Amino acid sequence: MNTAPHDEPPKPSLKKLGGALVGLLEGHFELLGIEFQEEKARSLQLFLVAGLGLVLALLILVGLSTAVIIFFWDTYRIGAILGLCAVYTIALIICIARAIKLARECANPFQATLEELARNREQLLP
Numbered sequence: 001m002n003t004a005p006h007d008e009p010p011k012p013s014l015k016k017l018g019g020a021l022v023g024l025l026e027g028h029f030e031l032l033g034i035e036f037q038e039e040k041a042r043s044l045q046l047f048l049v050a051g052l053g054l055v056l057a058l059l060i061l062v063g064l065s066t067a068v069i070i071f072f073w074d075t076y077r078i079g080a081i082l083g084l085c086a087v088y089t090i091a092l093i094i095c096i097a098r099a100i101k102l103a104r105e106c107a108n109p110f111q112a113t114l115e116e117l118a119r120n121r122e123q124l125l126p
Contacts, residue, residue: 024120032113061088 065084072080 028113028116028120031116035113 068084069077069080
């Protein structure tokens with residue numbers, strides 16, 4: 001049995017395979033760039049809002065602390081100061097524990113790129 005050359009499926013050329021690979025990589029790099037820009041903008045907004053919130057919270061805390069100390073100045077000034085310090089220490093410990101928990105639970109910022117790479121790997125591998 002002699003098969004004609006036109007009966008065989010066409011073999012992909014190295015040039016077409018290279019072009020497809022470059023196209024895939026280009027798409028991935030574009031997606032990675034977009035995700036990086038989004039993450040950068042979100043991080044900057046988060047930093048600015050958190051910084052402003054911290055400054056405002058500190059002003060409120062100073063004002064309330066001063067009011068408490070003035071109120072107890074004649075009778076329990078040392079107790080009031082130590083009580084405020086104890087409350088602030090407990091709040092600080094809670095905040096640090098929460099920050100550590102959030103840092104451990106953070107999502108991968110480039111999840112869409114990794115998912116796209118996994119889909120391509122599944123499609124390309126037999």
